[in-house]
Amino acid sequence: MSEHHEPTDVTSEQAEEAVRILLRWAGEDPQREGLLDTPRRVVKAYRDWFSGYQTDPGEYLRRTFKEVAGYDEMVVLRDIEFESHCEHHMAPIIGRAHVGYLPTNRVVGISKLARVVDAYARRFQVQEKMTAEIARCIQENLHPAGVAVVVDASHECMTTRGVHKRGVSMVTSQMLGAFRDDARTRAEFLDFIGIHGGRR
């Protein structure tokens, strides 16, 4: 994706004007010197935070390796830090994702699992939906014997506004295939990521 790509039929100028309106609505003067460049900066930041709409997450999983014949145990990538935004308040969701899968005969470059997480995180999200999307994407593209995704995140819409609860994290999981059907496989994954009996 190029830096200056217009993602939709809404132009950067229109997006910048929307920021000026929000500034005016908050009681500010968008023409004062300190704020002159703010709309441009905000639009640039949004382009980064919401770049996931310009990606096809499944594309990252197309290139697989067969050279690992003999390896038939689970692969786990844990503590994948991500930043997302909730679709209710457009407030940051900050957390970590843990992804595991049981390869059948092909494995993927390990960074690609983190790229899939980012591709979904950089959209407006609900944590449950993001968790399920990551798992489904891996299942549909790699056809492994199973996929496990656990997401542990804090929602700024709960810390800096609204109910104002700090130190709260939301944990969601999506288990598919062997991770859903076989308690021992699921337990091994949870052990790998450091969650024992639900505690970390």
Ligand SMILES: Nc1nc2c(ncn2[C@@H]2O[C@H](COP(=O)(O)OP(=O)(O)OP(=O)(O)O)[C@@H](O)[C@H]2O)c(=O)[nH]1
């Ligand atoms: N399940 C779920 N809820 C979320 C997520 N992100 C934000 N929320 C919640 O979405 C809800 C939206 O509730 P509303 O009552 O419509 O919004 P609100 O008046 O701003 O609610 P408060 O946050 O309680 O002030 C809130 O309870 C948020 O905490 C998420 O990823 N998953």
Ligand SMILES: [Zn+2]
């Ligand atoms: Zn929210």
